[in-house]
Amino acid sequence: MTRFRPSLTMISAVVGILLVTIVPCFVKNSYALVPLTFIAIFTIVVIGLNLLMGYAGQVSLGHAAFFAIGAYTSGILTTQYGFSPWLAMPAGMVLAGLVAFLVGMPCLRLHGHYLAMATLGFGMIIYILLMQWPDFTPMPFERLGALLHIPASLVWPTTGGASGLVDIPELAVGPFVFHENIQKFYLTWAFAILALLLCANIVNSRVGRALRAVHGSEAAAATLGVNIAAYKIQVFVLSAVLAALAGSLYAHVVNFVSPPTFNFIRSVDFVVMVVIGGMASIWGAVLGAGTIVLLGNWLQDVGAKYPRFAEFDLIIHSAILILVMIFMPAGIVCTVRDAVLRWLRGRTAAPTQTAPAHVEEVATK
Amino acid sequence: MTEPVYARKRIMGNLPDILQLLFTGLAVGSIYAIIAVGFTVIFSSTQVVNFAQGEFVMIGALVSYWLVGAEHGPHLPLLLALPLAVLTAMFVGSALGWVLMRPLKDASVTTLIIITVGASMLMHGIASMLWGKDPVSVTAFSKTSGYSLYLPAALTGPDAYPVYIGTQELWVMGLAALIVLLLTFFFNKTMVGKAMRAVSVNRHGARLIGINVSRMVVGAFALSAAIGAIAGAAIAPISMASYGMGTMLGLKGFAAAIVGGLGNFPGSVIAGLLLGIMENFSATYISSQYKDAFAFIILLVVLVISPNGIVALFRRRRARA
Numbered sequence: 001m002t003r004f005r006p007s008l009t010m011i012s013a014v015v016g017i018l019l020v021t022i023v024p025c026f027v028k029n030s031y032a033l034v035p036l037t038f039i040a041i042f043t044i045v046v047i048g049l050n051l052l053m054g055y056a057g058q059v060s061l062g063h064a065a066f067f068a069i070g071a072y073t074s075g076i077l078t079t080q081y082g083f084s085p086w087l088a089m090p091a092g093m094v095l096a097g098l099v100a101f102l103v104g105m106p107c108l109r110l111h112g113h114y115l116a117m118a119t120l121g122f123g124m125i126i127y128i129l130l131m132q133w134p135d136f137t138p139m140p141f142e143r144l145g146a147l148l149h150i151p152a153s154l155v156w157p158t159t160g161g162a163s164g165l166v167d168i169p170e171l172a173v174g175p176f177v178f179h180e181n182i183q184k185f186y187l188t189w190a191f192a193i194l195a196l197l198l199c200a201n202i203v204n205s206r207v208g209r210a211l212r213a214v215h216g217s218e219a220a221a222a223t224l225g226v227n228i229a230a231y232k233i234q235v236f237v238l239s240a241v242l243a244a245l246a247g248s249l250y251a252h253v254v255n256f257v258s259p260p261t262f263n264f265i266r267s268v269d270f271v272v273m274v275v276i277g278g279m280a281s282i283w284g285a286v287l288g289a290g291t292i293v294l295l296g297n298w299l300q301d302v303g304a305k306y307p308r309f310a311e312f313d314l315i316i317h318s319a320i321l322i323l324v325m326i327f328m329p330a331g332i333v334c335t336v337r338d339a340v341l342r343w344l345r346g347r348t349a350a351p352t353q354t355a356p357a358h359v360e361e362v363a364t365k
Numbered sequence: 366m367t368e369p370v371y372a373r374k375r376i377m378g379n380l381p382d383i384l385q386l387l388f389t390g391l392a393v394g395s396i397y398a399i400i401a402v403g404f405t406v407i408f409s410s411t412q413v414v415n416f417a418q419g420e421f422v423m424i425g426a427l428v429s430y431w432l433v434g435a436e437h438g439p440h441l442p443l444l445l446a447l448p449l450a451v452l453t454a455m456f457v458g459s460a461l462g463w464v465l466m467r468p469l470k471d472a473s474v475t476t477l478i479i480i481t482v483g484a485s486m487l488m489h490g491i492a493s494m495l496w497g498k499d500p501v502s503v504t505a506f507s508k509t510s511g512y513s514l515y516l517p518a519a520l521t522g523p524d525a526y527p528v529y530i531g532t533q534e535l536w537v538m539g540l541a542a543l544i545v546l547l548l549t550f551f552f553n554k555t556m557v558g559k560a561m562r563a564v565s566v567n568r569h570g571a572r573l574i575g576i577n578v579s580r581m582v583v584g585a586f587a588l589s590a591a592i593g594a595i596a597g598a599a600i601a602p603i604s605m606a607s608y609g610m611g612t613m614l615g616l617k618g619f620a621a622a623i624v625g626g627l628g629n630f631p632g633s634v635i636a637g638l639l640l641g642i643m644e645n646f647s648a649t650y651i652s653s654q655y656k657d658a659f660a661f662i663i664l665l666v667v668l669v670i671s672p673n674g675i676v677a678l679f680r681r682r683r684a685r686a
Contacts, residue, residue: 059475061416061482106669113414116478117623118668120416121661124616132654264612268486271479279475314490321483326468329476 009200012283013193020189030181035297037181037253040188042289044195044246046273047282048239051199053271054280055211056232057218058108058115062123063270066240068130068262069096070247075165075257076157085171089248093241100240101233108232115236123267130259133159164258171252184253191249192286195242199282202238211235215280265314272317275324278331287333292317381516384528386645392534392603394641395541396422399596400618401625401633402548403589409565409628410585411469413477417461417485418593419615424454424488425594426601426610427496430503443506451594457488458590462583469582485615492608500607506599507532537599544592545634552630561585565628613657617644620664626674636675 027033045067053059073092077083083091103122107114137145137156145152159165171178171187178187202208213221214228222228251257269292277288299313328335400418407415431438432446441449461484468476511534513527551558563571564581572578596614597606604610621640625632640660648656671678 053475057473057475059478061478103665106672113474113478114668114672116414116416116475117619118665120616121620121664121668124661125658125665128655128658132658134654265486268482271482275479312490312494314486315494318483318486318490322464322480322487325472325476325480325483326464329468329472 007204009197009204012200013197016193016196016286020186020193024182024185033181033185035293037185037188039286039290039293040185040192041246041250041253042270042273042293043192043286044249045243045270046277046285046289047195047199048242049270050274050277050279050282050285050288051202051211051235052239053274054278055203055208055215056108056235057215058232058236059271060119060236060239061116061264061267061271062119062121062126063239063243064262064264064266065119065123065126066096066100066243067247067250067266067270068126068257068259069099070244070249071251071257071262072130072159072165072247073244074248074251075168076159078169078252079165079167080153080157085169085248085252089245089252092248093244096244096247097237097241100237104233104236108229108236120264120267123264127259127263130159130262131162133161135161160258162259164256165251166256168251168255168257170255178252188249188253191245195245196282196285203282207231207234212280268321269317272321274331275321276332278334278337279329281331281333284331284333380520381526381528382649384516385526386649387642388528388530389534390642390645391638392531392537392641393600393645394638395538396596396600396614396637397618397621397640398634398637399541399544399592400614401621401637402545402630403592403596404619404622405625405628405630405633406548406589406592407585408622409630410561411465411565411582413465413469413481414627415461415586415589416478416481416615416619417488418589418618419611419613420485420488420492421454421458421590421593421611422597422600422614422618423492423606423608423611424457424590425450425597426503426606427492427501427597427608428453428594429598430501430601430606431496434504435501443504447595447598450598451591454590454594454597455587458586458588458593459583461590462586465586466579466582485611489608489612496608498608500605500610503601503606505533505602506536531603533599533602537603540595540599544595548592548630557581557584617660620660623664624667624675626676629674629676632674632676 023036024033027036045063049060049063070089070092073095074085074088077088077091078085099122103118104115107118135158137152141156142152145155148155170184178184203211210221210226210231213224213226214231218228250261273285273288273292275288276291277284277286295316296313299316303312324332330338400422403418403421404415407413407418429443429446429450432441432449433443434440461481464484465477465480468480509532511529511531514530515527516525518525552562553559560571560576561581561584563574563576564578568578571581597611600614601610617640618637621637622633624640625634625636640663643663644656644659647659651659667675
């Protein structure tokens with residue numbers, strides 16, 4: 001008879017679901033759920049980026065752009081074309097995935113910093129496009145509209161420029177609309193937990209093992225027949241799709257999107273979240289997103305009181321980024337976990353004899 | 366059907382416009398070229414892509430503004446303020462180089478990129494606290510603001526506009542040329558410059574022959590910061606100075622460095638100049654709203670076609686032929 005042995009993933013998932021279910025009971029007013037909802041949304045972005053940075057060893061400095069693609073696809077399709085949000089959401093994800101494939105394809109075969117550059121440039125282009133999108137319909141599109149006998153506004157969607165899109169509808173199942181803060185809270189966390197489970201499964205699958213091999217040593221992985229570039233592009237596309245999903249959720253939860261939400265600093269914030277949670281640690285994503293959202297909220301309150309410190313969150317985030325990267329490049333969570341494990345092991349067993357570091361170094365050369 | 370004579374006259378009638386765009390484009394391009402050279406200096410000695418390069422430009426612009434023109438500043442003469450601004454940037458640059466020392470030994474590219482991005486955001490935030498968020502106008506280097514250059518009427522027709530040659534633009538171009546010349550001399554003829562190049566080729570080898578690698582790394586950051594600060598001080602009178610100016614300028618210079626081939630010194634100068642000119646022309650003839658996007662579109666296209674820069678593309682063609 002085999003005994004039922006729950007996996008770590010399953011335990012974490014159950015604990016996560018329980019936590020999410022009971023948290024609202026301890027919150028006094030529903031307004032306090034708003035930042036918690038944002039944590040769920042950003043967690044979805046951070047898990048994907050975490051896979052990219054931790055396993056593929058690449059950094060994206062333009063994930064806010066994929067977030068924007070999700071948000072704006074949802075916003076445009078629902079407000080201007082009358083799509084159901086449930087159709088607009090996958091549309092944005094597919095679009096983001098395609099774009100990520102095109103941007104990532106040439107860069108992921110190359111050294112680490114090329115993807116960083118390409119995504120940075122891409123993020124800038126998307127931001128400028130969102131800001132400067134013309135309100136009027138350009139001539140060729142107007143002609144096309146006349147030719148097809150449909151209004152020009154259908155041929156040429158608008159992004160609302162700097163003022164953004166308003167009145168984006170909420171997600172709904174039949175007559176039930178996710179309107180109250182608590183409903184949105186459960187909705188976003190349901191998505192976040194699904195995304196976490198998906199990525200935890202990927203990490204523990206054949207793909208995950210290949211990715212870990214790539215992370216350990218690209219040369220060794222390549223010799224073992226792992227197609228490094230293919231895996232990297234898959235991870236990049238997955239991270240973009242997740243970012244678009246989060247963006248779409250953002251649009252339907254906040255009901256409003258405007259370009260400043262998707263600027264370069266947002267892309268850097270996503271990286272900070274990954275760094276805090278620890279690269280290559282899926283569940284650390286929640287912690288990273290949580291820290292930055294709550295810290296940001298607190299700093300905003302401070303900034304409201306002392307206008308001179310309005311830009312203080314930028315300084316704190318960047319200081320965290322620099323310090324963590326220098327002193328614990330594996331991320332806070334991983335470093336602490338490893339330290340605890342080492343401490344536990346040190347108490348239970350005598351330290352095992354390992355080969356001196358320089359021998360390993362010679363062996364790899 | 367237009368007769369050829371008229372066609373020629375129409376093109377010639379546009380001549381002042383074209384020359385004007387070429388001139389201002391060259392000035393902006395010189396700035397991109399200087400910033401790109403700054404990237405190259407750091408990349409070729411440490412293999413680090415310094416995403417904080419633009420902030421050196423911002424420091425140069427704002428410090429020189431504060432020293433010369435700010436209301437509560439010391440009102441120093443420009444000749445004194447410029448070296449001080451450069452020194453400030455060099456100090457910040459060395460600090461960044463020193464911070465990167467430890468991760469440089471074994472950290473991954475991702476880690477190094479994140480640290481420089483963090484440094485960029487940090488400077489950004491501190492500058493916004495020190496100088497506020499509003500852009501400030503900066504006094505130009507010379508009292509004369511510029512000259513109007515009338516082209517011969519035979520070329521352009523009787524009622525053509527003159528080409529306006531701004532003195533600050535001339536300063537920018539002159540300083541850029543000077544920097545390029547001095548750097549070429551530095552890397553090819555001086556001992557320190559050669560040592561820096563040696564570090565870029567092989568760190569361990571350089572250490573073995575007695576080069577102080579850490580000092581070279583910090584030196585490269587300081588040098589690059591100085592270059593950036595000069596660019597900032599020179600462009601500030603044209604574009605105004607603000608805490609956020611570094612991001613865009615840095616990214617454009619960065620695009621130039623990639624287009625020219627990362628680590629390729631003449632390539633990045635040429636790419637910077639071309640980028641400035643192309644941007645100016647596209648802003649006039651295609652769309653001014655998307656002016657800032659052109660540099661990045663070019664960057665993406667180059668990354669797709671030839672990730673080692675356009676110069677490498679030509680070199681490869683020649684090698685194949």
